[in-house]
Amino acid sequence: MNGIAVDTLLTSLGLVAAGFTGAFLLYRLFRWLATLADRSRFQIDGLVLRIVGRPISVLVALASVNYALFRIPEVQAQFGAWSGAQNALLVITGTWIFASLVKAIVREYGLPMAERTDTDVDERVVRLLDLTAVYLIWTGGILIAFREIGIEITAFIASLGIVGLAVALAARTVLSNVLAGVTLTADRNFRVGDRIQVGDYIGDVLEINLHKTVIRTRDNEIVLIPNDVLGKEVIINHMLPEQTTRIEMTIGIAYDADVDQATSILQEILHNSDRIHDDPPPEVNVAALGDNAIVLQILVWIDRPRGKRSVRDTVYRKALSRFAEAGITIPFPQRTLHLAPSAQNVSLLADGSAAS
Template identity: 25%
Template structure:
């Protein structure tokens, strides 16, 4: 046994590969394969009980665990063979070895897959917080970016890279680009403010710079507003920060509708107000609280003028509700013999002869 264990299979200079060393290395690699399958099965059972992850996140987590254990087994095998100490060169006064590169690749692989799992966990937390779609996407992407950056940073540091040497030129380059990209930077910062303070969120109905519509999405540079005519307007985020805009649905979705109604002189004001109020109270989309109101505004030039106010649950219902009310009011007025006047002018012509024009001077 001892003779087999010390039998030299390969001699290259100072390096000697014995049968025993090769046997242990193969055993470590096989152990990594076996343990990876057992660990993946146990992890699947644990994840299935503790976390309600999506299929993609489950696969990413299991793949990260399985491949990481396999790679660790191969790493230990490489170290056992003595190959891991082979130098590949110098990096910033640090020796780059085969084992170090192998270990760095393991960390990159695991970090990449764990970023997907972390993003899924963050998504699950966001789902219960009532956070808008745009902010949720930003948080998820930032989570993945942070996890990936940490993984690459640790991997590069383990290889001997001094990342400060790389980060300093990048920061100087970023400063130079910043002066030439102030508008983009302004919109980017505005997007972060919008997503953080949330004065407007996905689905809100807003009016800004003559544009009224529904907010489709809020990105880091611009906000997409879909008008009621179906047009998509790309609004720079800085416009939403520096300009005044009306948010119809910031705290609730209720909006007020109103209309001015005129009836002919000779109509009974109490009867008119009763018809107006009755039709609003009977409409399914008119809210009971705050309830509808009717006001007798004035004696107009050719009509008795009334003003009606009502509330609906959503901005999209305001015009359709007004259409229904106008049709029902018109029908009820016709049934009650109440006329809707139209402006008219009386022209009085006096009888007699017109004086003859004088002759122009000579």
């Protein structure tokens, strides 16, 4: 078989098979130990075992392959004829192990942490970082391996830099949205489920993607806002620092009405509402003396920003009913016309001409 002794070849194949079998058993052993460690007081032990288990198993398997190859004289001669080939193989082996270790850390540590957050953006960012890190590791390992076997890599690195710059310039808007999305995700003042106001839009945050944020308005419309726009706009979060929010209402009563009685009726209505808080207590103040009415201002605190219109509707309806029972009128705009004497004379002359 191409000058390779059969017994040497069979021995090498047996070493490879034994190495892979040992690597598999070692991997299963690490998983079993990690399961036992999870039940202990310190769960970090199980996490460490799961992270290092796969790279060590890969190392055992690759070590068996390397040993099986280099014990064959013909293979040694081929590697000896190509300067640096053995070093390049060791670099590729180390790259594989390092990339496996990074993936294990991300899978066992990074993703579980991201899954515990309110949004799926953390998971996407972690997966993106994992993919980027693995590509960078393999790119660096391959370049080092090329250098070991005498291939010039300077021009290749320069080409990669030019290509990366061109991609960054072409995708600067996308990158801007992604960076803004990462910033929004890390901001504790902005979460999925919050009711926010951005410009003319008021709605609930449904999703924060890498490039856009989705909100549902009060009219049940879906609005997609680019993340870089949110990074520049003023955002009002109606859910923070807590969901309790204040409502202002106004109601006018006639000038001949009893202000104290109207205030007492309104206070009774407010204190008997399920959604209106007693602490801070509701307030009823005389806000202005209008052209047609005494304007009473009502300030109340409710449990959450959603449903403000329902609270206003309930208060106004009960106020209409109770004021009607108490004889308190809610005036409508009125105008009193005063005719000047000259205008009255003209009116009388016009009436006399018509009579004749």
